[in-house]
Every structure is written in structure tokens, then in C-alpha cells.
Amino acid sequence: MKTVINLLIVIIALLSLAAGIAKVTHSPQEVQFLQGFMFNDFTITLFGVIQILSAVVLSGGALFTHKAITLVGATTVVLCFLLSSILIFVSGNFIFGLLSLLPVVITGLIIKQISKLAIKNT
Numbered sequence: 001m002k003t004v005i006n007l008l009i010v011i012i013a014l015l016s017l018a019a020g021i022a023k024v025t026h027s028p029q030e031v032q033f034l035q036g037f038m039f040n041d042f043t044i045t046l047f048g049v050i051q052i053l054s055a056v057v058l059s060g061g062a063l064f065t066h067k068a069i070t071l072v073g074a075t076t077v078v079l080c081f082l083l084s085s086i087l088i089f090v091s092g093n094f095i096f097g098l099l100s101l102l103p104v105v106i107t108g109l110i111i112k113q114i115s116k117l118a119i120k121n122t
Contacts, residue, residue, distance in 0.1 A: 008109065
């Protein structure tokens, strides 16, 4: 199970990293979408930086087997993905909104498993 969780952490960290890079580089589609929700250039960049740092914290915590850091990274990642999913639903794109919940669910599973391991080892 540990190998599966580590693989899921890598996938989620890469997704968060890619989403953050798209925001930091001001990808036209990201900017247009987020500006529709009153995000300005600063908040788009800030959102992207948070996603990138969350990916780094998540993967760094897992790499160095530090459960508390992994949980902080996973929690921040799930909040960012959840915000994105909510914005997609609000925009009226129901099908893509459902699809965008997949990383939220996977990250939730990661949080659950890491929490179980942390409790078991105390």
C-alpha cells in the first residue's frame, strides 16, 4: 500500500506543479478563466506559487518520510484543487467540474492513509 500511496503522491504533486506553472506563466486560458472570477494578475500568480510550493512540500515530506510535512503539503494541495473545482462548477462546466474532483478525491485518500500511518506509529 505504501508504494501505491507514494505513486499517488508523485502524480498529485506533478498535477499541482503543472497547474501552478500554468498560473505563474499566465497561460492565456488560465488567465481568462480566473479573471472571470475577479482574479487579477497578482492573485493568479499567488495562486500558482501556492500550488507549486504545495507540490514541493508534499513531495519533499514524502521523500524524507516526514508525515507532518506530507500532511501539510497534501492539505494545501487539496484546498487548491478544491477551489479550482468549485470555480469550474460555478462557471457552468459540470462535466469538467466532476473530472476536476478526481485529484481532490485522490489527495483525500493520501491524507487518510498518511494520517493512519501517523497514528499507527505513535
